Amino acid sequence: MTDNNHKLDHSYDGIEEYDNPLPGWWKWLFVASIAFSPMYWVFYHGGAEGRSVHDIYDVALAENTRLQFAEIGDLEPNAETIVRYSHKKNWVRVGEVIFKTNCISCHGRNGEGMVGPNLTDEYFKYIQNVEDIAKVVTNGAGGNAMPAWKTRLHPNEIVLVSAYVASLRGENVEGGKGPDGREISPWPEALPEPEKEATP
Template identity: 40%
Template sequence: MSPNNREQEQEPQNRVIHSVDGIEEYDNQLPRWWLFTFYGAIAFAAVYWFHYQSSGFGELPMATYRAEQDRAAAIAAEKVKAMGTMTPEALITLSKDKTTVTQGQQVFVQTCAACHRQDGGGVVGPNLTDDFWLHGGAPEKVYKTISEGVLDKGMPAWGPQLGPDRVQAVTAYVLSLRGTNVAGGKAPQGERETLTAR
């Protein structure tokens, strides 16, 4: 074999794709590390998609975060219930606990839906899903309105019938409705109040 043939064998056989203004573009082979990275990324994406999206084996990061938030809210709600005193902060804490809100929703549907609709949009009673309140929107005022009622407006005192635990749960549910502005709700009544503990 001649020296020229050996040099041709050692040099890669590059094919010119095109040439413009004397500049030639070759069809070079990609480096192996680049190919391994590229194919590895494709394999990782396929496994990730199958694990999190297709099969349901793993939880997506947002779902994990929400589950942690729900656990933290449940723990905080248990501490509030153990303390026994109902402060505005305690009522706000209960309004973030899914278990308490679900219990409150069940009581609300049974006792309050006739006047406030099942979604809180208001029928005879006011809309509970906006930011306007006739008797105060602070957590302790909502609790007092539910517990003691507003007899001259036709709102019964639910405290004696429901007991403190269920009144707390209904208050938590009503606080969770704020700002949802359900479709077909009654026009705003009262004064606008933001949800802050006082």
């Protein structure tokens, strides 16, 4: 019979440790996990599309985006659309989330400017009209100082984050970066919502 009362030679502050063998089930579980890991890696990371965590996340994100934008359809990045959505509180919040997910490292949490310019004053460097916001977001500016987001954001996300940026103008948040660029004309007034055709 195995003596399980044998103690190890070391002790710490009077605390002694028994030299008991590992349970058999634990050893088999350890061996099984090693045997399972190559199969897991091949299945989820071996190049097959749609199996990795990233692929599953991308599919879920695309589906969520599709459902979210089903209500508004495909938005055009023009002045009328950007100004209209800059006055829609619920969609401004969506634009704010997009902004705070992607833009705060350069423009600050509230648009006050850090490496990038202050978005809350009346001075703009690459923007003359409100639709230029979407152009800058889409294509970048300043020799890649502002990166292009056309391959990373849905077209509707570009419009909504542009609407959020447009809504920041004139906020002049405390601690904002100094003026960069020149003062431009005010944004146009929001036009009334187009009437929806009555369903027969």
